[in-house]
Amino acid sequence: MSRLLKAFFYRMSKDLAFRITLIVGCSIALILSVVLLVADLMLNMEDIKLLTGHGMLTMSLNPAQNYGIAIPINIAIFVGLEFTQGTIRNKIIAGHSKLKIYASLYISGLILGAALLFAYVGFLTIFGTIAGGFDVNVVTFLGTGFSAATVEYIVKFVILSLLVYTTLISFSVFIATVFRSLGPSIPLVIVAVYGLYFIAMIVSTIVNFNKEMMNGYEEALAMAQEYGDADAIAEAAKEVADFKPTNDTVQAIGNVFKCLNPLYGLSATDSVIVDEGEKVKAIATMDDFTFYSGIASNLAYSAAFFFGGACLFKKRDVK
C-alpha cells in the first residue's frame, strides 16, 4: 500500500486542481484578513473586533463557506480522474488488491483535504491572532471572550470540524467511486454539503429560538415571583405551562437531527452572556449532547462511506 500512497502523493504534488485551490485559498485568506483589518482600523471600536484568531478559526473551519466546499470537490476530482483516465486499471493489473487501492485513495484524500484545510485555516488564524489577538475580551462574529468555556468550545469545535471534513471526504471518495466519473460527483457533493448545512441551520434556529423563548418566560416568572405580583406570576406561569409541550416536541426533533445530521454541531453554536462587571461578554458554547452526538454521527458516516465504497469497488468490475 505504501507504493500506492507514494504514487498518489506524486500525482497530488502535480495536480492542477490542488494547486489552484491552494492558491485561491491563500488569496481568499489574504484578502479577507486585509479587509477585516482595515474595517477594524476604520471602525476603531473598543469592544468589537472583527479580526481575531478565534473568529477566523471558527469561521474558516466551516465546510459550508466557499473555500470549505472546495475541499470535498477537490477530492471528488482527484478520485474521479483516476477512474476517467483509467489509471486505476493499471494499478489493478499491477497486482494491487482493490481494497488496498480504495484505502490508499481514501488516505490520500484525507491528506489532500488536510493540506488544503490547514493552509487556509492556519493562514487566517495566525493572521487574525497577530492582528487582533486570539481571544479578545469583546464580542466578535460568534461572540467570544477568553475563559474556560471558550477553550472548551474551541476544542469541541475544532474536533467536530475535523470530523465533519472526514465525513465529507469519505462521502466524496464514495460518490466518485459510485459514479466513476466527475460529472455527477461534483454537484452531489455540493448539494450534500449545502443541503445538510441548510437543514442544520433551520433546525438549530428552531431549537434555539424555542429554548430562548422558554428561558424568557421562566425569567419573567422568576421576576414576577421576586416582586410578589400575583397577576404577573399567574400570567407567566400560564405561559410557561402552555409553552412546554411544543418545546419538548421541537427539542426531541432537534435531538434526532443532531444525531442524524453530521453538520449539525457546527451550525448549532449557542451563546451565553457572561457579566464580568465592567464588560458583558457573549461566549460561544456547544452543549455536550451536540458535541458527542456529532462525533458519533460523523464517525458512523465516515465508516459507512469507507466500507460501503470499498465493498462496492471490490464487487464491481472496473471499466
Added chain:
Amino acid sequence: MLKNIVLYNDVRTILTNIIEYLCIKMYIIVEGGSNMDLITTNELCKSYNKKLVIDHVNMHIPESSIYGFVGENGSGKTTIMRLLTGLAEPTSGTYELFGLKNNDPRIYEKRKNISAIVEKTSLVPTFTAKENIRYFELYTGIELTEKERDELLAKVHLHDVENKKVSNFSLGMRQRLGIALALVSKPKLMFLDEPMNGLDPEGIAELRDLLVELNQKDGITVLISSHILSELEKIATCYGFISHGKILEEVTAQELKERCRKSLMVKVDKLEEAEKALKQLNIHDYKVSPCGEIQIYDNVKIQDVMTCLVGAGVNISAINSAEESVEDYYLNLIKEGK
C-alpha cells in the same frame, strides 16, 4: 554462533524452496494442469445484465508463446482480457495464471509480472511522458534510472517529446507510451488488446519486431488481439479463434499452416465449359465466382488443369496457386460455426 544461525537460516530457506517446488509440481499433477501453460481457463463465463458474453471458455496459453487472439468485434476478446487482468470478475468458471487459481490470494503477487493495454492506454494527460513513467514506477515499485527512462522512451520513439504533455499527444504517440509503460516492469506476460490501433505502418513494424524480440530474447508470453490479421500472422506462435463469446478453436501456428488449404486459381472466359472440363478431370472441390474465377482446392497439377481447359476450348487469362490466409481460415471457421 552467528555463523551457525546464518547457516541454519540458509538451510531452512533451501528446504522451504524445495518443499514449495515439490508442492507446486504435485499440485500440477493432481489438478491435471500442465506446466507448459501460463494461462488456462476452465469453463469461464461472464454475463452482463443476464446476457452471456463469455460462454464456457477453455483457453490454454503456452508459456513463451505469442498467442494471437482472433475474433470479430464484440466476440469477447476484450472481456476475456479484462477477466484475466483482474479488471472484471468471472460470473462462473475459473482461470489460472502462473499456476495459481484466480481466487488464490497469492495471485496478487503473481500479477506483478503482468502488464497490459486493454481497450485504451491509461495515461495521465496532464503529465509528460516521463512523469507518466515515474507515476507507473511508483505504484509498481520499480525504480528506473534517468538513463533507463530515456532508453525506454527512445525504444518507442518518444525521446524527442519526453517533456510534452500527453494531452497533446496523437493517438499513435499515446499508444507508444502505453507500450513503454507496459515494458517498465519487465513483465513475463503481456496482454495487448489491439495495440496496433493508431500506429503508422512503420510503428506497426517496429512493434511487431519488439514483440518478437521480447518473446525470443526474454521469453515473454504475449496475448495479443488485432484486426490486422496479416500482422498477427507474422508473429503469432499460436492462435485462439473466438466468436460470440465462444472459443471456436485453438491451434499452433504450425498446425494452422498445415490446415490452411492450398488452392489453384484459374481465370477463364467460359465458366460452364470450364466446369464440365474440371469434372472430367475428377475435380469436385472448387468454388466459382461470377467474375470468371475458379478456386480449385483438390490437389492437382497446374499442367493437367491447363491442358484440360485448353482442350475444352476455354481461354485462360490467369492462373496461379494460392494459400488460405489466417483471415480466410477464420472466416471459414465462423461459417462452419454458424
